Amino acid sequence: MAVTTKSLGNIRRSFDPWNDPAQKPLIEVDGVTKRFGDFTAVNDLTLHIYTREFFALLGPSGCGKSTLLRMLAGFETPTSGDIRLDGKSLVGIPPHQRPLNMMFQSYALFPHMTVEKNIAFGLKQDGMAKSEISDRVAEMLKLVKLTPFAKRKPQQLSGGQQQRVALARSLAKRPKVLLLDEPLGALDKKLREETQFELMDLQQDLGLTFIVVTHDQEEAMVMADRIALMREGRIAQVAPPAVIYEAPSNRYVADFIGHVSLLDGTVEGRRNGLLRLAAAGTIVEAEASADLQPGTPASFAIRPEKVKITRQAPADPSINALRGQIWDIAYFGDVTQFNVKLASGDIVRATTINALRSAAEPLTWDDDVWLTFAPDAGIVLTS
Numbered sequence: 607m608a609v610t611t612k613s614l615g616n617i618r619r620s621f622d623p624w625n626d627p628a629q630k631p632l633i634e635v636d637g638v639t640k641r642f643g644d645f646t647a648v649n650d651l652t653l654h655i656y657t658r659e660f661f662a663l664l665g666p667s668g669c670g671k672s673t674l675l676r677m678l679a680g681f682e683t684p685t686s687g688d689i690r691l692d693g694k695s696l697v698g699i700p701p702h703q704r705p706l707n708m709m710f711q712s713y714a715l716f717p718h719m720t721v722e723k724n725i726a727f728g729l730k731q732d733g734m735a736k737s738e739i740s741d742r743v744a745e746m747l748k749l750v751k752l753t754p755f756a757k758r759k760p761q762q763l764s765g766g767q768q769q770r771v772a773l774a775r776s777l778a779k780r781p782k783v784l785l786l787d788e789p790l791g792a793l794d795k796k797l798r799e800e801t802q803f804e805l806m807d808l809q810q811d812l813g814l815t816f817i818v819v820t821h822d823q824e825e826a827m828v829m830a831d832r833i834a835l836m837r838e839g840r841i842a843q844v845a846p847p848a849v850i851y852e853a854p855s856n857r858y859v860a861d862f863i864g865h866v867s868l869l870d871g872t873v874e875g876r877r878n879g880l881l882r883l884a885a886a887g888t889i890v891e892a893e894a895s896a897d898l899q900p901g902t903p904a905s906f907a908i909r910p911e912k913v914k915i916t917r918q919a920p921a922d923p924s925i926n927a928l929r930g931q932i933w934d935i936a937y938f939g940d941v942t943q944f945n946v947k948l949a950s951g952d953i954v955r956a957t958t959i960n961a962l963r964s965a966a967e968p969l970t971w972d973d974d975v976w977l978t979f980a981p982d983a984g985i986v987l988t989s
């Protein structure tokens with residue numbers, strides 16, 4: 607009889623070479639450190655990225671993600687450590703001799719050139735024959751759906767169209783790896799969301815390895831096969847989006863990705879296989895594999911959509927139940943978020959799906975409510 611295991615989130619594609627010991631990484635970042643004077647931008651970082659992977663470097667400003675991307679591109683040299691592509695060191699190899707290309711946040715298009723000349727620029731620099739350049743440019747224009755705009759100049763295009771020109775120019779040389787530095791940052795929200803799916807489809811069609819730098823967590827969650835969340839030049843966690851979201855390795859990861867409520871408390875022991883944690887004026891019973899001793903400080907991290915909010919008290923208000931008052935309400939159309947203030951002073955978020963257009967007795971400010979959750983709804987963290 608086959609044994610089924612729980613999956614953390616829905617799976618976009620069956621692609622996980624990082625879990626196969628027989629698979630060799632395409633890119634190996636091995637103990638890389640980069641210093642600028644007394645400042646350490648990247649600190650002894652090791653990372654493996656695989657062929658055909660859509661990989662995201664995520665983190666706040668100043669965490670080292672762009673510096674790492676620039677070292678991959680060859681615009682910066684590691685202070686120590688090695689970067690290998692297909693087993694060969696890239697250290698000391700100039701950018702134009704590396705089999706990868708970079709798309710900059712500003713797009714860096716030549717304003718005096720047409721779309722087709724912008725795309726052809728790198729090919730001409732490489733000495734490709736004119737007939738081959740013409741064919742390659744036509745192929746790229748078709749790929750990014752800009753054939754009718756070939757004769758226009760960048761200033762005659764929308765922001766989304768300029769982004770596509772920059773992408774086509776980056777892909778024209780058919781690099782093994784495409785590096786994207788905040789590629790969607792200049793686009794408005796709706797266009798950015800549409801372009802995320804276009805980039806994903808394009809990466810799949812071309813079979814290339816994409817490495818994207820972004821500070822936008824939603825962007826990384828949508829596009830990437832795996833995310834490396836960075837903090838102060840180091841990696842806090844590397845995992846697929848669903849694992850990062852549902853099973854963060856520490857408080858920093860839990861708090862950075864999405865919304866989360868963190869209930870700080872102390873381990874009391876176990877009952878019926880569940881870890882018992884005294885926190886926020888209640889007893890939290892949670893699934894936890896770690897063998898934590900009574901008295902150990904710990905936190906229970908829970909996402910808003912895992913919390914049920916009602917006016918009615920639960921059958922057992924002493925276990926996985928919190929009483930409070932609605933402090934703030936945010937209506938997003940598809941969902942409504944409630945910030946509930948507990949007697950302890952903690953603020954816990956709860957999100958409800960607006961499945962109906964109207965509610966008979968809608969919750970509002972200052973309502974007294976109960977928050978409840980299942981033992982497997984959150985995760986216990988000790989760091």
